Amino acid sequence: MKALDELTFDNRFARLGDAFSTHVLPEPLDEPRLVVASNAAMALLDLDPAVAETPVFAELFSGHKLWAEAEPRAMVYSGHQFGGYTPQLGDGRGLLLGEVYNEAGEHWDLHLKGAGMTPYSRMGDGRAVLRSSIREFLASEALHALGIPSSRALCVIGSSTPVWREKQERGAMVLRLAHSHIRFGHFEYFYYTKKPEQQAELAEHVLNLHYPECREQPEPYLAMFREIVERNAEMIAKWQAYGFCHGVMNTDNMSILGITFDFGPFAFLDDFDAHFICNHSDHEGRYSFSNQVPIGQWNLSALAQALTPFISVDALKEALGLYLPLYQAHYLDLMRRRLGLTTAEDDDQKLVEQLLKLMQNSGVDYTLFFRRLGDESAALAVARLRDDFVDLAGFDAWAEQYKARVARDGDYSEVQRRERMHAVNPLYILRNYLAQNAIAAAESGDYSEVRRLHEVLSKPFEEQAGMEQYAQRPPDWGKHLEISCSS
Ligand code: AMP
Ligand code: MG
Secondary structure, three states: OEOHHHOEEOOOOHHHOOOOEEEOOOOOOOOOEEEEEOHHHHHHOOEOHHHHHOHHHHHHOOOOOOOOOOOOEEEOOOEEEOOEEEOOOOOOOEEEEEEEEOOOOOEEEEEEEOOOOOOOOOOOOOOEEHHHHHHHHHHHHHHHHHOOOEOEEEEEEEEEEEEEOOOEEEEEEEEEEEOOOOEHHHHHHHHHOOOHHHHHHHHHHHHHHHOHHHHHOOOHHHHHHHHHHHHHHHHHHHHHHHOEEOOOOOHHHOEOOOOEOOOOOOEEOOEOOOOOOOEOOOOOOOOOOOOHHHHHHHHHHHHHHHOOOOOOHHHHHHHHOOHHHHHHHHHHHHHHHHOOOOOOOOOHHHHHHHHHHHHHHHOOEHHHHHHHHOOOOHHHHHHHHHHHOOOHHHHHHHHHHHHHHHHHHOOOOHHHHHHHHHOOOOOOOOOHHHHHHHHHHHHOOOOHHHHHHHHHHOOOOOOOOOOHHHHOOOOHHHOOOOEOOOO
């Protein structure tokens, strides 16, 4: 276990120099205080969880103090936002403080979001509010606990600094961890600004540090792109299987590592709704729940375009062609498991599609349906779940097929079935209304609810005593909360 001053830095991205990032010091927040910290994320840095409660912790992650070895930098990138190219974006309110490595030899970027103005702030104030910082913290740690690749979050530090959004709010910072903060948009930036040397340097950097196994391949860059395609296919399959809607899948928000990244107006589905749009500024539904799948491919094509100096167009196209079949295979595998199936049959895809259609038409709670399906034998479970459906004949027909399919799958005891299904079907997810309750309490100075919710979500598959209220459908007020993009 380390103390805060024992972190070991190795700032590899900063060493790429001024063409890639600009040195900027964080602008401190007033009266910093710890809102919440993640013990699991502390462990990634070998930090003793007790240090989170010390005043110096809040000072370090609110811009008041800095390690001597830190080299805070704002990164430059660009990206396609809602389909249109924006030539320059960059860290407008976040700073890469430095890279630390832990005892296992893993490097972690320390990225402080909400750290003040940078050369890339454009019209923004460089700040993040408490509400959005809590949402990013809870989401990244909850996704990780579900087994969905994501950036991580060490802590949220609140403050008394006023920040103006639709109304006056308070500034906060979230300390984000990832093996890299390089986005698709980094490659697009150097491609469209026609800086081939820097682009090659960036590609070498990513290949050497993050895809070293691709070095062994005959065409290392192509192998790396393929791996990025594969990781994205798998990540998005997990989003779809667990009902996660990212909300702003712009290419500047897509990590080169294939992890969920840059949380804005995201949401987990309550009722299953393929057409759900979580971002109320997304009028066309470009990033609706079901569109995430083709958008994943669109984003990879945008990255492919930026990689044309290194890889032939034919090879890029072939690699892109892997996306959809891989996505489908991962998705179907996950959905089979969610249904408690251990074998594969040709008609499984249809069984899943029919169920989702029925759920959509009846507004069935996506998470609780699967959890309850595993509570008892297939026959008893479907009999009990029947009441949630409006189209009873449709559900009965599906249930008959499902029971027959389960019987063909194998002869399992109820206990085996429950254990297997509960291990993949969470009881607790980050419902918007739960986040909203925690935020409302935190905004009035009570952080206990954020901390409790974070705790509950860190073990989403495990039934926790006294936590029934976190495993409920939303109350009416919490069903269709509009999540503002201004964060
Ligand atoms: P996002 O929608 O959070 O992914 O941000 C898109 C771009 O806007 C990025 O370049 C951000 O750094 C920048 N940005 C977002 N909010 C702010 C803000 N409050 N101040 C400065 N820049 C911001
Ligand atoms: Mg972003």
